[in-house]
Amino acid sequence: MDQIDTTTIRNHIAYLADDRLLGRKPGTEGYQLAVDYVISEFKKMGVQPAGDPGQFTQKLILQNTKVDNGSAKAFLSDTKGNVDSLGFGIDFLPYAHPFSEKASGSGKLVFVGYGVDIPDFYSDYDGIDVSGKVVVFLAGVPDGISASTLISHFSSAGNKMNIAAEKGAIGAVLVYPINSFPNPNPTIQSTVGVNPEKTVAYSRGFNGNLDFALTANNSFLSQLFLNSGKNLTETLTALKSRKNSSFEFPFILGASYSNSFSQFESENVVGLIPGSDSRLKNEYVVHSAHLDHVGIGRAVNGDSIYNGAHDNASGVASLLEIARIYTKGKAKPKRSVLIVLVTAEEMGLIGSAYFASNPTVLKSAIVANVNTDMPTVIAPLLSIVPLGAEHSSIMNNVKFAADYLGLEVEGDPEPEQNRFVRSDQYSFVVNGIPALHIKYGNKTNVPGFDMDAFIKTWRAKYYHQSADGMDGIFDFGAAKTYVQLNFLISYSIAQTAARPEWNEGDLFGIK
Ligand SMILES: [Zn+2]
Structure with a gap:
């Protein structure tokens, strides 16, 4: 691990965060330059291609969907046939539908609290039939969910819509805790990945499994409750303490809106370091990091290129260095x-x-994912937060690696940031693969230094800002520790005879 080289890490970041790469937005020349760079580095190291057959790349189709605002209509009708039309941008906004040129539907409206269904704990769907109906649910989760990862998972709008679809609902309305929409006429678009037949959407958000989906706000919810015979404040209080408060409104809600589509190609890059054990080499430990960033945006101080040096050139650089250690060092992993x-x-x-x-190897042969997204190497790395590791036996591998390097393991200091569902480890988790993402901890060796405040100030200035370039703050010693740690975690998983397992009864494991 002494061979891990800070200059090499720095050079990777400098290339990927250069203005020439224009912020690495998928579908642009800048992103393709980043792809080419990784492939050429892989070739230099002797990493083997493991994307589409014979290729380093795995192609996918990205589809951008845009809602035609002028077409968007929604209505409520009561049992007597009185119809109220709802105001676009006032009462509701649609979610772009990835498959329907004209998304539309109507059904009885059912209030389902937070729209969560947590096995052996709490369900908003107990005792209520939503089949063929439209559900309305609140953002967030009830109190009493202990793990920040589960709070993130059950707060996720996409997950709530998936649950609604599984329960048979045909439409959904997500109520955000705001009193009005800030912009009554926004550009509503979303991007998803699609399969070649364009029948399956890959995204964390709305994936087209309902006829339509809308967002609404507090004033819409108040209007609904006014005519429902239920007290909104009492209902919200009951829900917070996990008292199922689901009921059917005496209304039908209908909506329709048009969507237009455009497609472009992009690529994941996949490299293989073959395992050395004749049996275990058929199983895989996956290191992941996102290669893209947000491209060109609003100019700040004359700079419109969002270089993404920390986010996530530093993560990609970490993986390239891990690949170099695996291919050039003496540590030959048993698993691939x-x-x-x-x-x-x-x-x-x-x-x-x-x-x-759709992994390029057998899905069941992937034993774990170690994701890296913005390691935040801006101060000495003395403690870590292994997001997601507490759900599976990979926590043992983390503890081993952290121990070896003298790093402390901390809990998530900012559960409200929902970090667990905000990066790529989540994609592996929802596919049943134990996964983690190592976030920096708050420990410092400078007496009186407030690391938490330092990171928050840094984040406000650099995170998703054009300022996140090579001229920002870096601690390459921390980058080296971070690479050592992530390497040791995957190496330890690769060497352990038993494959990682979800904890007994873990919610992600029984999905
Ligand atoms: Zn990122």
């Missing part, structure tokens, strides 16, 4: 190791959702 650089993370975890659903 895949180095996967994914596209379109910033558009909603699309490249990883596609890879984890």
Whole structure:
């Protein structure tokens, strides 16, 4: 691990974050330059191609969907046939539908609380039939869910819509805790990955499994409750403490809106380091990091290129260095190791959702995912937060690696950030593969130094800003520790005879 080289890491970041790559947005020349760079580095190291047959790349189709605002209509009708039309941008906004040129539907409206269904714990769907109906649910989750990862998972709008679809609903309305929409006439679009037949959508958000989906706000919810015979405040209080409050409104809700589509290609890059054990080499530990960033945006101080040096050139650089250690060092992993650089993370975890659903190796042969997204190497790395590891036996591998390097393991200090569902490890988790993402911890060796405040200030200035370039703050010693740690975690998983397992009864494991 002493061979891990800070200059090499720095050079990778400098190339990937150069203005020439124009912020690495999928579908642009800049992103393709990043793809070419990774492939040429792989070739230099002797990493083998493991994308589409014989290729380093795995192609996928990205589809952009745009809603025609002028076409969007929604209505409520009561049992007497009185119809109220709802205001676009006032009462509702549609979600872009990835498959329907004209998304439309109507059905009885059912309030389903937070729209969560948590086995052996709490369900908003207990005792209520939503089949063929339209559900309305709130953002967030009830109190009492202990793990920040589960709070993230059950708060996810896409997951709530998936649950609604599984329960047979045909439409959904997600109520955000805001009183009005900030922009009554926004551009509504979303990007998903699609299969060649364009029948399956890969994304973290709405994937077209309902006839339509809308967002609404507090004032819409208040209007609904006014005519329902239920007290909204009491209902919200009951829900918070997990008292099922689902009921059917005496209304029908209908909606329709037009969508237009455009498609373009992008690529994940997949490299293989073959395992050395005759049996275990048929199983894979996957290192992932997103190769894309957000491209060109609003100019700040004359700079419109969002270089993404930390996010996520530093993560990609980490993986390239891990690949070099595996191929040039003496540590030969028993299991095979895949180095996967994914596209379109910033558009909603699309490249990883596609890879984890359609991996270029047998899906059941992937034993774990170690994801890297913005390691935040801006101060000495003394403690870590292994997001997601607490759900499976890979926590043992993390503890081994952290121990070896003298790093402390901390819990998530900011569960409200929902980090677990915000990067590519989540795509592996929802496909049943134990996964983690190592986030920096808050420990410091400078007395009185407030690491938490330092990171928050840094984040406000650099995160998803054009300022996130090579001229920002870097601690390459921390980058080296980070690479050592991630390498040791995957190496330890690759060497352990038993494959990683979800904890007994873990919610992600029984999915
Ligand atoms: Zn990122």
